[in-house]
Amino acid sequence: xxxxxxxxxxxxxxxxxxxxxxxxxxxxxxxxxxxxxxxxxxxxxxxxxxxxxxxxxxxxxxxxxxxxxxxxxxxxxxxxxxxxxxxxxxxxxxxxxxxxxxxxxxxxxxxxxxxxxxxxxxxxxxxxxxxxxxxxxxxxxxxxxxxxxxxxxxxxxxxxxxxxxxxxxxxxxxxxxxxxxxxxxxxxxxxxxxxxxxxxxxxxxxxxxxxxxxxxxxxxxxxxxxxxxxxxxxxxxxxxxxxxxxxxxxxxxxxxxxxxxxxxxxxxxxxxxxxxxxxxxxxxxxxxxxxxxxxxxxxxxxxxxxxxxxxxxxxxxxxxxxxxxxxxxxxxxxxxxxxxxxxxxxxxx
Amino acid sequence: xxxxxxxxxxxxxxxxxxxxxxxxxxxxxxxxxxxxxxxxxxxxxxxxxxxxxxxxxxxxxxxxxxxxxxxxxxxxxxxxxxxxxxxxxxxxxxxxxxxxxxxxxxxxxxxxxxxxxxxxxxxxxxxxxxxxxxxxxxxxxxxxxxxxxxxxxxxxxxxxxxxxxxxxxxxxxxxxxxxxxxxxxxxxxxxxxxxxxxxxxxxxxxxxxxxxxxxxxxxxxxxxxxxxxxxxxxxxxxxxxxxxxxxxxxxxxxxxxxxxxxxxxxxxxxxxxxxxxxxxxxxxxxxxxxxxxxxxxxxxxxxxxxxxxxxxxxxxxxxxxxxxxxxxxxxxxxxxxxxxxxxxxxxxxxxxxxxxxxxxxxxxxxxxxxxxxxxxxxxx
Numbered sequence: 001x002x003x004x005x006x007x008x009x010x011x012x013x014x015x016x017x018x019x020x021x022x023x024x025x026x027x028x029x030x031x032x033x034x035x036x037x038x039x040x041x042x043x044x045x046x047x048x049x050x051x052x053x054x055x056x057x058x059x060x061x062x063x064x065x066x067x068x069x070x071x072x073x074x075x076x077x078x079x080x081x082x083x084x085x086x087x088x089x090x091x092x093x094x095x096x097x098x099x100x101x102x103x104x105x106x107x108x109x110x111x112x113x114x115x116x117x118x119x120x121x122x123x124x125x126x127x128x129x130x131x132x133x134x135x136x137x138x139x140x141x142x143x144x145x146x147x148x149x150x151x152x153x154x155x156x157x158x159x160x161x162x163x164x165x166x167x168x169x170x171x172x173x174x175x176x177x178x179x180x181x182x183x184x185x186x187x188x189x190x191x192x193x194x195x196x197x198x199x200x201x202x203x204x205x206x207x208x209x210x211x212x213x214x215x216x217x218x219x220x221x222x223x224x225x226x227x228x229x230x231x232x233x234x235x236x237x238x239x240x241x242x243x244x245x246x247x248x249x250x251x252x253x254x255x256x257x258x259x260x261x262x263x264x265x266x267x268x269x270x271x272x273x274x275x276x277x278x279x280x281x282x283x284x285x286x287x288x289x290x291x292x293x294x295x296x297x298x299x300x301x302x303x304x305x306x307x308x309x310x311x312x313x314x315x316x317x318x319x320x321x322x323x324x325x326x327x328x329x330x331x332x333x334x335x336x337x338x339x340x341x342x343x344x345x346x347x348x349x
Numbered sequence: 350x351x352x353x354x355x356x357x358x359x360x361x362x363x364x365x366x367x368x369x370x371x372x373x374x375x376x377x378x379x380x381x382x383x384x385x386x387x388x389x390x391x392x393x394x395x396x397x398x399x400x401x402x403x404x405x406x407x408x409x410x411x412x413x414x415x416x417x418x419x420x421x422x423x424x425x426x427x428x429x430x431x432x433x434x435x436x437x438x439x440x441x442x443x444x445x446x447x448x449x450x451x452x453x454x455x456x457x458x459x460x461x462x463x464x465x466x467x468x469x470x471x472x473x474x475x476x477x478x479x480x481x482x483x484x485x486x487x488x489x490x491x492x493x494x495x496x497x498x499x500x501x502x503x504x505x506x507x508x509x510x511x512x513x514x515x516x517x518x519x520x521x522x523x524x525x526x527x528x529x530x531x532x533x534x535x536x537x538x539x540x541x542x543x544x545x546x547x548x549x550x551x552x553x554x555x556x557x558x559x560x561x562x563x564x565x566x567x568x569x570x571x572x573x574x575x576x577x578x579x580x581x582x583x584x585x586x587x588x589x590x591x592x593x594x595x596x597x598x599x600x601x602x603x604x605x606x607x608x609x610x611x612x613x614x615x616x617x618x619x620x621x622x623x624x625x626x627x628x629x630x631x632x633x634x635x636x637x638x639x640x641x642x643x644x645x646x647x648x649x650x651x652x653x654x655x656x657x658x659x660x661x662x663x664x665x666x667x668x669x670x671x672x673x674x675x676x677x678x679x680x681x682x683x684x685x686x687x688x689x690x691x692x693x694x695x696x697x698x699x700x701x702x703x704x705x706x707x708x709x710x711x712x713x714x715x716x717x718x719x720x721x722x723x724x725x726x727x728x729x
Contacts, residue, residue: 059444062447064447065444173727176484180481180526188368188369189368193366193367194366194367194369195366202366269369270436273462277435315429315440315444316444318430319429319448324400325429325430
């Protein structure tokens with residue numbers, strides 16, 4: 001008997017279509033509340049909230065900053081989809097971080113042996129497969145012996161990190177890399193191309209396509225419907241004849257593949273080398289984005305952009321206002337607490 | 350029908366794509382017409398990998414940045430802490446450049462890739478990186494700098510060798526980069542010079558500052574019977590407090606932490622970045638960066654000038670005999686070296702022959718532990 005740790009996803013079978021204005025109002029109220037508390041903290045630190053927010057806005061909406069927000073959001077969107085899709089089936093995929101890492105590792109591995117124009121597509125496929133396999137380990141344990149996937153996926157994050165560290169310290173270490181553990185850099189043709197005229201890599205296209213694909217799947221396909229039924233009531237689904245175990249596995253494997261893709265686009269679009277801190281919490285931040293959006297694909301995409309924007313805007317807190325580096329984390333935490341605390345849908349009683 | 354076309358429309362930008370060459374092309378010569386990197390810059394930017402009050406590496410770099418602020422009152426000094434050693438560093442440096450900084454200090458070892466990327470994108474900005482080495486041609490607007498940290502660490506090793514009763518010393522380190530290997534080897538050789546059978550146990554945490562891993566490493570070393578512990582970590586307090594609590598000796602690194610180890614503090618090494626930072630900024634502001642000694646892999650030590658890495662004050666347990674032994678060794682380093690031959694590695698093979706005194710460049714190529722160090726380096 002497994003307990004579900006995923007929240008009941010807003011199920012398209014039961015969600016009323018009306019109430020969006022009310023929801024928007026609650027969101028605006030929650031954000032305003034978070035900013036008000038943040039302003040109090042700023043005043044306590046001796047800063048002027050009006051000028052702090054003004055400078056944050058000014059620096060966040062320059063061309064270069066918008067490009068950085070898009071670059072940061074691309075893997076977050078994919079990793080958020082990796083949480084959203086399994087959540088529809090009632091699975092809690094906390095292993096985004098590990099799946100992202102293994103995706104990057106798989107992509108880097110292919111990059112070490114394959115050169116030329118075939119390398120990049122193969123790396124992307126390898127990344128997706130790597131993430132899927134990593135998620136598959138957890139869901140296999142769930143459907144065979146009933147181990148809760150929230151626990152296994154979370155623990156596998158640490159294993160994934162150690163796998164990557166081993167590889168970059170020993171077999172894959174760049175011999176010309178002045179001693180720091182990292183793989184040799186990807187060649188130019190192995191990198192994701194830039195959208196011409198900008199510094200943004202093509203990974204954002206993949207991310208947006210994936211978000212649309214997840215949305216279409218969950219809303220307009222029979223498979224999506226079956227996932228929703230399984231997520232709503234697995235026992236009823238089983239009795240109705242749905243192949244529950246196969247559905248859970250498919251959902252989780254797809255989720256892992258999306259997260260693995262996030263890892264490989266971060267490698268091939270931005271970092272070009274595996275490094276100890278490569279994924280910098282992409283999986284965890286995307287998990288928060290998915291929760292903020294209550295596991296709906298398109299709002300989760302918007303949440304990913306929002307969190308990316310806060311991270312980039314946070315530079316201004318240090319550079320313009322001289323606040324400590326942790327201030328941006330405080331802002332993010334306040335926004336999350338406010339939204340999660342104040343925008344819960346009132347369930348019809 | 351239209352709905353089916355929307356996904357195709359998303360593919361349109363893919364048609365307009367260009368190859369991703371960021372960071373691979375860089376100006377290696379100062380093409381005529383480009384402004385001298387850093388000349389007349391209104392502000393200077395510093396990025397740190399950790400917090401500025403870590404009682405160690407980043408605090409020392411931060412104090413250096415404040416020395417620059419004091420020396421150039423009209424210069425705006427921008428600082429950013431907790432900047433990770435990945436592409437985020439490039440983003441933060443670019444933000445500083447967007448705010449007018451034409452001189453950037455990237456103060457952590459792993460910031461090199463991001464620093465080189467930024468240097469390639471902005472030929473009029475002088476980008477200097479602390480601690481790493483640029484391999485290949487040095488771009489006209491970039492350079493690295495560091496002090497020969499292993500020289501004061503060698504002197505501190507002498508104090509450790511004299512103080513130890515168990516004959517076992519401990520070294521907690523982050524990554525097996527050249528600086529660290531040089532440090533561990535020099536520490537062991539300093540201790541060996543006064544105590545021939547002493548051993549140094551080296552343990553890695555794979556992180557510049559992870560207090561949980563540091564506490565675990567210190568506990569493991571203490572269990573092995575180690576009675577003097579030192580480290581190459583950015584934040585030093587955790588290991589020192591654990592050692593002091595166990596009643597053992599501490600040799601400090603990056604900062605003078607004697608106040609948290611009042612009984613066990615022997616000596617250590619710490620940074621005095623101010624004079625070097627100020628000189629780099631002065632050179633760049635005047636337009637003389639390209640072709641200067643800083644437009645290279647600049648290393649300074651006891652032999653060549655003022656080492657920004659200096660020995661820390663002594664603790665109460667260090668006796669006069671040890672102090673005079675250290676003074677003598679310091680004099681000797683002006684012409685000698687902690688690695689003056691013969692130097693054997695852990696397998697007993699002679700790496701530096703008898704009579705050879707290696708120069709600073711040769712020492713930065715050492716990638717092995719010397720005889721007497723207990724620990725394994727990853728094989729690559």
